[in-house]
Amino acid sequence: MFTIASLVADRSLRLRLLVSGAPGAVDEPVRWVHNTELLDPSPYLRERELVMTNGLWFQGAESAAEFVGHVQRAGGAGIVFGLRTQTPATPAELVDACRAADVALLELAVSVPFTELSRAAADAYAEQRQQELTRTVRRSDALADSVSRGGGVAGVLEVLGRDHPELETAVVDRMGRHLAGAALDDRECRRVAEALAAHPPPLDVRFDRRGPAAVFLCGALGGADAALICLTAMDQLDAGQRAVVEQAAKFVSLELARTQLAQAIEMRFSSELLDMVSSTSTDERLVADRLEGFGIDPEGWLTAWAIAVADPVSAASTSPNPSYPGAVDPGSVNPGSVDTTPMDLVEAVREFFVVEATPAVVAGGPQDVAVILPARGPDDDVTAMAKRLATSLGDGSGTGVAVGLGSVGTGVGTVRTALHQARETCRVLRRRPPGARVASFDSLGTYHMLLGLQDPATLRRFAWNVVGPIRRHDDERGSELEATVRAFLDHDGHWAQTAEALHVHVNTLRNRIAKIAELCGRDVMRTEDRVDLFLALRAIETADARDHRGFRGL
Incomplete structure (x- = not known):
């Protein structure tokens, strides 16, 4: 904005500074000029406006100090007294009042009308706006150039x-x-x-x-x-x-x-690639082309990881009435009941591999974040990197997330198996007690390895053949046979402990076990039948954890 000093410097205005006002007042910005002959112009005066007057208010004023006081309280920038033929000099009383109140006072020559001062103010304001606009446009161009580069x-x-x-x-x-x-x-x-x-x-x-x-x-x-x-x-x-x-x-x-748009496109391609890898009907050449697009050699050594937030209830899968996606009758699975992987976790995993300078395909699924990445060879131990990932994502100790590692193989043909292994390992690690939840598929128990090597369709058929009759009976009669057999297996076949856990009499438990044998043709007292029941119940969890399609789809 223009200032009192800049107006005085304009010789065409013939302004004379009589009182400079408070220190620095003449160099402070002036908002505008305001012409008035009111004794009290404060209701109409904005802060930092310069008051122009001929002093006609003197007729009703007790003293000039009254007028100056109103201007000062309204925050006016100063006073311009316009000389007239009747008033060829600025009244000494006004000069003294402005000096006493530290209000700037200027004198305008008789030959210069107030309109000239208004015009000068308008020109200064327009020039200032032009300069601001120019700076804004120049800065906008610089910002656009920076973003484009x-x-x-x-x-x-x-x-x-x-x-x-x-x-x-x-x-x-x-x-x-x-x-x-x-x-x-x-x-x-x-x-x-x-x-x-x-x-x-x-x-x-x-x-x-x-x-x-x-x-x-x-x-x-x-x-x-x-x-x-x-x-x-x-x-x-x-x-x-x-x-x-x-x-x-x-x-x-x-x-x-x-950046988000680029990430969304990359995420879409990552998800499509993971779907292609999981499908048995996908042409391996298409998978190879996609891997190359992510900077990964499709003919080199490859592996897969799965990452998920650790389950706070580590014993969920061993309770008499477990609450996991496969623990309900197939087809009754509500898609909304499956925990959704937060996008923040996907972004954090992707950022980790950027920092590690490792090309990787990262895609979020309903229960985990899947990763395909290159390995240095068949004996490449990626556990150290996986622990760094777990530490960066968790609470500093690596206990907040579970990271399952698949096997290392060469060529795209091995990636599908590695991905299944990684997801099965991650699912198991999520439900383990608090501790370091980073492990490879090979380090799991033998039944985990057995189930992890099967495809979801095969697991579903096997599980439904064994557990299906029990679930249908529970649905129709409101019984708790599946929860009973789970509890019996979890308590290693001990009748008294199982009955106590289920809060039933031992005879009631025996009747239930007999009914289970009648429905599915498996006697829990025979080792091979007990193995069938155990594997079928675990297969439900494994199959649904892999592709989350629900169990009744068969």
């Missing part, structure tokens, strides 16, 4: 810093990850993430060491995905600074949207 979020902040070095900024996403800009510690990043999760998000976030910092929301494909943090309180930023940071926040949003 792949400068990313850091490039946006670099452009902002060149134009406004006094503004210290940073970008933090909704997961509390520092993306670019001024260094923030983990606690400060968490504060930003908490602010983004609030509804509505606050204008400021308070840091312990730095105090309040302004929050500018950055949206991508929906919602506030990140925040551009200016390490200055919002109320300490002037309108121009806020406009500049808001402009930068829009380009950060654009960069986030571009």
Whole structure:
């Protein structure tokens, strides 16, 4: 904006500064000029407006101090007294009043009308707006050029810093990850993430060491995905600074949207590739082409991993009435009841392999995150890398997630088996007691290996042939035969312990076991029949954990 000093410097206006006012007042921005002859112009006067008057209000004023006081209380930038033929000099009383109140006072020559001062103010304002527009366009071009050249979020902040070095900024996403800009510690990043999760998000976030910092929301494909943090309180930023940071926040949003779109495309191709690998009818040449697109040699050594959040109820699969996807009659599975893998976990796994500089296909499924990655050879021990992944995803000890590792093989023909092995291993590890949940398929028990080597359709047919009659009877009669046989096997065939766990009499338990034998033709007192029942119940879990199609589909 223009200033009193700039108006005085314009010789065509013939302005003379009589009182400079408070220190620095002549160099402060002036909002506009206001012509008035009211004794009290304060109801109509905006802050930092310059008052123009001929002094006609003197007729009703007790003193000039009264008029000056009204201007001062309204926050006026100063007073311009316009000389007239009747008043060829500025009244000494007005000069004294302005000097006493520290209000700037200027004198305008008789030959210069107030309209000339208004015109000068309008020209100065228009020039200022033109300069601001030019700077905005120039900065917009620089920001667009940075984004188009792949400068990313850091490039946006670099452009902002060149134009406004006094503004210290940073970008933090909704997961509390520092993306670019001024260094923030983990606690400060968490504060930003908490602010983004609030509804509505606050204008400021308070840091312990730095105090309040302004929050500018950055949206991508929906919602506030990140925040551009200016390490200055919002109320300490002037309108121009806020406009500049808001402009930068829009380009950060654009960069986030571009990144998310690229990730969405990659995720789609990853999911399609995983589906192709899992299918027995897919041409291996198509799988090989897709692997090459991810930078993986399809003829080299390959392996597969599966990652999932560890189950907090480790004993769920051994309880009398387990709550897992396969523990209900096939076909009654509600897709919404299956835990959905958070997208944050998929992003975190993908970011891990980027940091490790390892090409990988990462895709999220209903219960786990599947990964296909290259290996150095048949004896390549990837356990160390898997433990690093578990540590980075968990609580620092690697106990928060389960990572199942498939076998290492050469060529795309081995990937399908490795993927099945990894998912079976991950499923088992999820339900183990707290501890390090990273293991290879080969390290599991023999029955896990046996089930992991079968395809889901085969497992379903076997399980339904054995358990199907029991489930139909439970559905029709409201009985608890499946829960009974599970409890009996979990208690190693001990009658008294099983009856106590089920809260029934031993004779009731014997009647139930007899009914189970009648329905499925398996006698739990015979070892081979007991093995059939045990494997069938575990096969239900394994088959549904692999492709989640539900058990009644046969």
